[in-house]
Amino acid sequence: MPTPSTAARWCYAALWLFLLTLYSSLASATAAQQTESDQPALQTPYVAFVGNGPLVPRSNSQSIPITAMNLSEVDVEILAITDPETFLNQQYLLDNPSPYTLEQLKHAYKSVYAERFRLPPGKDNIATSARLPIPHDFASGWYVVVLKAPGSFYEIQAKHMLLTNVGIQARVYASQAVFSLTWLNNGRAIESGMVELYRDHQLHQTAEIDEQGMAVFEMALKPTDVVMVRAKADGKQKADVGILPLREVPLDLSDHAVGGRAYQTTEALIYSNRDLVKPGETLPINVLLRDQDGRALSDTPITVSVLNPRNEVILTRQLKPQAAGYFFSELVTTATWMTGRYKVDVRLDPSAEKPISRFFFMLEEFVPERMDLTFTAPAALVTAGNDLRVDMKGRYLFGSPAAGNVLTTELVFQPVQHLPGPFEAFYVGHPQKLENMYETRERQTLSDDGEVTVLLPTPAKEALKSPVATTANFALLEAGGAAVQRSLRYVSWQDAAVPGILPATKDVGYDSDATFALGLISADGQILQAGELTVTLDYDQGTHYWLYEEGVGWSRKKQDRWRRMATRTVTVEAGKTAELSLPVSWGDYLITVTDNDTGMSSTYSFYAGWYEAANRSKPSRNMPTSSWIKRLIRRVSPLKRPSPPRLPAACW
Incomplete structure (x- = not known):
């Protein structure tokens, strides 16, 4: 058998060396892939403000709370409002200005601060809380704070900020407005200064602040007016400025029973020893008659009327005082009276439409407890x-x-x-x-x-x-x-801690942020424990959708009901809750919070949009036939069948 030549031996050696190198490379790549697969995928980085209120009181620690995930730095820009009347008449205090809004109103503000803020170290996929410091050399006034992740140009977060030490309470009437002004750091009244009212981009009227911290305008105000308070220095307090746009929704006292009943010059106080009577029993009726100062009226007779549950007068009796302003009568019921709620009315004038006082009692067949x-x-x-x-x-x-x-x-x-x-x-x-x-x-x-x-x-x-x-x-x-x-x-x-979900508001608007307070509640429901929670947000897209195909027409297709929209990991401290905001569009949503240690979970479902549940459209429905909606439907081939676009209920 011929022996291989030297060249052939070198070829065999080179081939073996190549195979060994290839095997080593493949083994290293496989190990690297295995290591990467064992690590959880990083979620989309985000940054958001915590809370809705715009007020930031002036102090040595003035700051705004924020939360971020999978970020080490955030870009911050602060815009000073130079034309408050224009800007605040198009934005509410709790609005989050969009990039489009900021672009349209750029003539009403100027950029006064831009910086990259380094966040505290955090773990992957876990939200980190921080406080964004506000420079102390900023003058009091209205600002807009803009946040974004470095390298991101589409998603920004914007929030109103009122930097001041002036508190303003406004009571607006039909032809008068009263303002109560206090220092926020100590609650004392502002004793000197000026309140300015701006209307149509001009100073319309001013009012001085008195020693009780009050300022009064004897005029009717408009919702587009903007109030500016210029407080003078007072002892240790420095001069400061406060702003209040009157277009904000106030507390409407007409929705609350704060006025009481109408004033009357004479009061009749009716009382008895009980308000539950059996048919055939006698009910004593006592009446005290007093004037507006509480003095007894001794010479004035009264008329007492009894009305049955059908609001029919069954008895009328005129009483004379038995003592100074005191009247007494016994009401004898009979077995023929219907059971139900009776009324006893007292009038000074028998022909008066309304009584000056009324007493209720129940006539019922009952057996007393023994x-x-x-x-x-x-x-x-x-x-x-x-x-x-x-x-x-x-x-x-x-x-x-x-x-x-x-x-x-x-x-x-x-x-x-x-x-x-x-x-x-x-x-x-x-x-x-x-x-x-x-x-x-x-x-x-x-x-x-x-x-x-x-x-x-x-x-x-x-x-x-x-x-x-x-x-x-x-x-x-x-x-x-x-x-x-x-x-x-x-x-x-169960004998286990359970996550708790507290929505910030009952109603969630269309294309807004749904905010929740999250906590880990102990098994006895008395304390908040520390732990790590996983939060998921799912959207109810319905179990079916309608699809239009050329030559086929409409057909109904199945799909998974819930679509995952967001996943967050939140760390809660003992005795505290964590606030989380999630962007929503419209429709039904389900938030699920799971305790990573025990697997216990809680859910809360809510609707985002403009309409009540009774008026919502069903998830599975045919598309509208109006021509302007038809243009939104893509006619696709049988090989590619995406679902038609889902529109807010207001578009239907």
Whole structure:
């Protein structure tokens, strides 16, 4: 057999060296890919303001709270409003100016500060909180603060900022306006200065501030007016400026019962010993007649009218005073009177349309209780799976125990999403339906001492997706008498901490930010624990969509109901909540918060848009046929079938 030549041996050696190098490279690449796959993917970086209010009081630590994720720096620009009347008449205090708005109003502001702010170190995919310092050399006034991630040119965050130490309270009437002015740092009244009213880009009128911190305009104000307060230096207080645009929505006192009833010169005070009467019983009626100063009117007669539940006058009687300003009458009811709510009216003039006073009483057939049933109130929150022990005691009102009487117990179960305690406003758990919402327990007989122990059940913890409120209705029966009824309520939940969700507002507007306070509530519902929470936001896109194809027409296609819109990781501290804002467009949304340690989760569903739930369009519907909407529909080939665009409800 011929031996290989030297050249052939060198070729074999080179080939083996190449194969070894290739194998080593492939092994290194595979290990690197394995390492990368083990690491979670970085979420989209973002930065946002925390809170909605524009006021930043002047102080040594003046700053604005912000939150950011997967960012080490943020770009900050502060715009000083040079034309408040123009800018504030097109923006509300809680508005977040968009890039388009800032571009249109650029003549009303100027840039006074631009800087790149370094954030505190944070972990990947976990929101980091920080405070953005405001330079102390800024003059008091109105500003807009703009935030964005470095290298980002589409997503910006803008927020109004009023930098001042002046507090303004305005009370606006039809032909008068009163302003109350205070220093924010100590709450004292501003004792000197000037209030200026600007209208149509001109100084319209001024008013001096008196020693009580008040300024008054004897004129009708317009919603487009802008008020500027120039407070003079006062002791340790430096001169300062405050601004208030009157277009802001005020507290409308007409929605509240602050006016009371109309004034009248004579008052009639009606009282009796009870307001529940059986047919055939007598009800004493007492009336005290007083003038506007509380003095008794001794020589004035009154007319008393009784009206039945149908508002028909069944009795009219004129009374004379039995003593100084005191009237008395006995109202004898009969068995022929209908049961219901009766009214007793008092008038000075029998022909007057309205009475000067009115008294109500109920006429009912009832059997008075002859027994009492007492128990010690149990805990408001009970761990699921454990029975609740209630010791009850029944006795007759004249003292002897209700020995041998029968006690019935009926239970009503109702899923809730709240835990009793200081954090009852937070939503916890998931909405659920129970297979059995009612239960009747076996009857129990009271002992010779009139005592009995009742064991109330709680749902099994494995079946709980949310807390369950249980109402226990007890009835102590008596032969020939009325049953004594009592009730108690308790909530059952698992022995584990659960995330809580508190929405900042009930209504969420179209194309806005939905803000929530998040916390990890302890199992007993009394404290907030520390932990790490994962937050997801899903959009309800419906289970089907309509598709138009050339030559085929409309067809209905299936799709997943929920579409993931955002994922955040939030760290909460013990005793504190974390605030989170998520951008939404329109439609139904579902926010889910999960405790990363235990896996316990809570959900809260909400609607973003202009309309109430009853007027919403269904997720699966045919597209409109008007010509301007038809132009939005893409006619596609059978190989490419995207769903048609979804529009806000206002466009339909």
